[in-house]
Amino acid sequence: MVKPLSILRTSNFACAIAxxxxxxxAFAATAPEIVTTAPDVPTLQSLHGIVPPDPSGTEGxxxxxxxxxxxxxxxxxxxxxxxxxxDMEIGSDGSTACASCHFHAGADHRITNQIxxxxxxxxxxxxxxxxxxxxxSNIPGDVASYATLSGGKGGPNYTLKKTDFPTHxxxxxxxxxxxxxxxxxxxxxxxGVFDANFVKPRQARFDKCTQQPDGIFQxxxxxxxxxTGRNAPTVINAVFNVRNFWDGxxxxxxxxxxxxxxxxxxxxxxxxxxxxGVATKVRLALNDASAASQAVGxxxxxxxxxxxxxxFADIGRRMLDTLMLKQQRISSTDSVxxxxxxxxxxxxxxxxxAAFHPRLWNATQQxxxxxxxxxxxxxxxPLFFGLAIQMYEATLVSDQAPLDTxxxxxxxxxxxQQVEGMKLFLGKxxxxxxxxxxxxxxxxxxxxxxxxxxxxRMLMADxxxxxxxxxxxxxxxxxxxxxxALGGSDAWGNPLSFTREYNTQLKGGxxxxxxxVDVCKFEVLLxxxxxxxxxxKPNVGFHDAVDGAFKTPTLRNIALTGPYFxxxxxxxxxxxxxxxNRGGDRRGSEANNTSGFDHPSANxxxxxxxxxxxxPLNLTPDEVDALVKFMEVGLTDPRVxxxxxxxxxxxxxxxxxxxxxxNSVSLRPVNPKITTxxxxxxLITLKQVGAEGRKVEEGPLLPFYNDL
Numbered sequence: 232m233v234k235p236l237s238i239l240r241t242s243n244f245a246c247a248i249a250x251x252x253x254x255x256x257a258f259a260a261t262a263p264e265i266v267t268t269a270p271d272v273p274t275l276q277s278l279h280g281i282v283p284p285d286p287s288g289t290e291g292x293x294x295x296x297x298x299x300x301x302x303x304x305x306x307x308x309x310x311x312x313x314x315x316x317x318d319m320e321i322g323s324d325g326s327t328a329c330a331s332c333h334f335h336a337g338a339d340h341r342i343t344n345q346i347x348x349x350x351x352x353x354x355x356x357x358x359x360x361x362x363x364x365x366x367x368s369n370i371p372g373d374v375a376s377y378a379t380l381s382g383g384k385g386g387p388n389y390t391l392k393k394t395d396f397p398t399h400x401x402x403x404x405x406x407x408x409x410x411x412x413x414x415x416x417x418x419x420x421x422x423g424v425f426d427a428n429f430v431k432p433r434q435a436r437f438d439k440c441t442q443q444p445d446g447i448f449q450x451x452x453x454x455x456x457x458x459t460g461r462n463a464p465t466v467i468n469a470v471f472n473v474r475n476f477w478d479g480x481x482x483x484x485x486x487x488x489x490x491x492x493x494x495x496x497x498x499x500x501x502x503x504x505x506x507x508g509v510a511t512k513v514r515l516a517l518n519d520a521s522a523a524s525q526a527v528g529x530x531x532x533x534x535x536x537x538x539x540x541x542x543f544a545d546i547g548r549r550m551l552d553t554l555m556l557k558q559q560r561i562s563s564t565d566s567v568x569x570x571x572x573x574x575x576x577x578x579x580x581x582x583x584x585a586a587f588h589p590r591l592w593n594a595t596q597q598x599x600x601x602x603x604x605x606x607x608x609x610x611x612x613p614l615f616f617g618l619a620i621q622m623y624e625a626t627l628v629s630d631q632a633p634l635d636t637x638x639x640x641x642x643x644x645x646x647x648q649q650v651e652g653m654k655l656f657l658g659k660x661x662x663x664x665x666x667x668x669x670x671x672x673x674x675x676x677x678x679x680x681x682x683x684x685x686x687x688r689m690l691m692a693d694x695x696x697x698x699x700x701x702x703x704x705x706x707x708x709x710x711x712x713x714x715x716a717l718g719g720s721d722a723w724g725n726p727l728s729f730t731r732e733y734n735t736q737l738k739g740g741x742x743x744x745x746x747x748v749d750v751c752k753f754e755v756l757l758x759x760x761x762x763x764x765x766x767x768k769p770n771v772g773f774h775d776a777v778d779g780a781f782k783t784p785t786l787r788n789i790a791l792t793g794p795y796f797x798x799x800x801x802x803x804x805x806x807x808x809x810x811x812n813r814g815g816d817r818r819g820s821e822a823n824n825t826s827g828f829d830h831p832s833a834n835x836x837x838x839x840x841x842x843x844x845x846x847p848l849n850l851t852p853d854e855v856d857a858l859v860k861f862m863e864v865g866l867t868d869p870r871v872x873x874x875x876x877x878x879x880x881x882x883x884x885x886x887x888x889x890x891x892x893x894n895s896v897s898l899r900p901v902n903p904k905i906t907t908x909x910x911x912x913x914l915i916t917l918k919q920v921g922a923e924g925r926k927v928e929e930g931p932l933l934p935f936y937n938d939l
Contacts, residue, residue: 278630291513312623325437336791337465343888396802419799420459432549440538462799475525485520508595523617547612564921566876629868652861674702683749692841707817711779718778793935875924
């Protein structure tokens with residue numbers, strides 16, 4: 232029997248397993264009243280059998296849920312979601328799918344034209360400069376270098392090499408303040424589309440767009456594809472995340488229109504309620520749907536998939552009567568798409584009608600959206616897109632790693648070295664402090680069932696008490712000034728962090744996200760008195776530590792999802808562990824370092840935002856090897872590695888940079904629809920894979936480092 236999603240306090244069984252891993256769980260067997268007051272004990276849990284919840288919430292004030300009010304047929308919705316996720320037609324250029332950045336164990340393994348100059352930098356003067364070095368004043372050895380670590384030029388259309396990693400190198404790998412031999416604020420992101428502005432969706436295969444010269448992503452005046460400012464994390468198990476994207480802007484609440492939940496004042500869906508044929512706009516708020524919120528972001532991004540200014544209704548107008556995956560091959564044994572893999576494929580209009588209730592698409596009169604007329608089905612296309620992809624991603628649960636087998640009682644699932652690595656993961660390595668729960672990330676489902684714990688209060692690395700968002704941490708990968716992440720704001724000026732919303736709420740202001748904070752859940756209580764007084768509130772203007780904090784990624788299948796960190800700065804897990812072993816890369820003292828940021832608009836003038844667990848680990852080389860082997864082997868689901876169902880997929884043609892190199896590129900042939908000089912794509916083809924997975928002679932998916 233499948234268990235509902237729930238992350239409980241440490242169970243006796245889990246403790247019995249964890250005891251062998253030197254986790255002190257003795258208290259779990261004592262009287263229940265002691266368990267209720269004891270702190271959580273970090274341990275490991277199997278993901279096997281845990282399923283994400285179906286979204287539910289309100290529509291126009293009335294209670295609704297996914298299967299009663301929106302989806303007619305779950306299988307049809309999953310089929311629609313998989314087709315939309317993999318379809319190259321979704322991009323304005325007719326050749327960019329969601330899967331273009333998530334094709335390898337849910338992540339991106341391309342190595343050419345992946346570099347972004349660090350456009351998120353708070354200093355606009357350096358944000359568009361490639362190979363801008365790490366500048367830490369008064370630190371010996373920090374010298375300017377505008378080449379990659381290998382000595383290459385870097386920048387647009389550069390092909391990464393093994394010797395380009397890590398992107399921050401010290402004279403002494405165990406001393407974070409030792410002289411810097413090489414460092415860059417460039418990000419290894421994911422290439423998307425050429426710079427262009429949307430005109431209309433009337434083309435047979437792609438949108439009509441006005442191309443324009445790109446001052447950043449170009450080689451010799453010839454445009455190349457733009458690259459994102461953060462690395463693409465895996466979509467496998469992402470459905471469990473309370474919020475998605477590195478900065479958490481993909482809200483837990485799906486509004487059917489955009490990634491921003493209740494924050495978006497223009498969001499709404501169109502529904503019919505009678506036979507008049509008239510659809511009316513209503514507000515939607517579906518909880519536990521951050522995967523849907525995330526899904527509707529990239530298709531409208533002028534970097535990732537779209538010409539600038541294209542709306543989702545415009546995407547729907549072009550796609551509804553398009554045949555599903557018409558450019559791509561589908562295996563007849565595809566676990567989801569097999570039944571429609573033949574010569575006559577359905578249109579997206581047909582798939583939507585099979586999957587969703589008629590009240591969402593059966594209006595006979597057009598609706599107005601942004602002052603322009605659209606059909607109800609076109610206007611609701613982001614609703615269909617988001618929910619269908621959420622339902623598809625809900626099938627992408629990797630719960631059959633050796634760790635899961637071990638935790639279910641098979642002691643032979645891990646060898647002695649991997650078990651030793653697991654002990655270190657729970658103990659000396661401190662990994663479980665941020666990568667907890669069955670999903671191996673504190674940003675995941677535990678917070679669905681404990682929403683009053685979404686904000687934490689604890690002693691930070693500088694010995695000051697601060698509040699922050701659970702599951703989002705500043706670990707000092709790069710100076711906070713280069714990317715505020717969770718410390719940023721949305722388009723309406725609201726802080727992205729729950730913590731800063733809480734501060735606004737304490738001041739008597741209104742916030743878009745529902746917050747119910749239990750101060751008695753804080754690690755560092757507001758008062759030392761026992762029992763805790765739940766009526767206490769923090770002082771207005773409290774100290775927070777959200778600037779430069781990023782969502783904790785899952786470690787499941789981590790061997791296959793490099794490069795690592797939000798900036799793609801490490802190519803191997805050994806390089807990652809080298810980073811953690813020295814306590815991170817912030818420069819300066821514990822109380823004053825590059826994780827700090829002076830943020831007057833948020834009334835935060837912090838000299839450190841560092842997570843308290845970022846201290847030197849003093850791991851020996853053998854211990855590092857054991858931890859790496861545990862993560863490489865113990866956390867990899869063989870179905871993911873071999874692309875067996877549900878991780879099988881249709882074919883996909885992927886741009887892998889442009890024909891040429893970082894010094895010169897091949898010009899795309901003259902086309903009356905393209906008015907600027909564009910480079911010719913260098914394409915790679917991903918073959919279709921059926922439910923049985925990859926062939927033995929092809930071998931399993933390999934780590935990113937093997938692609939370099």
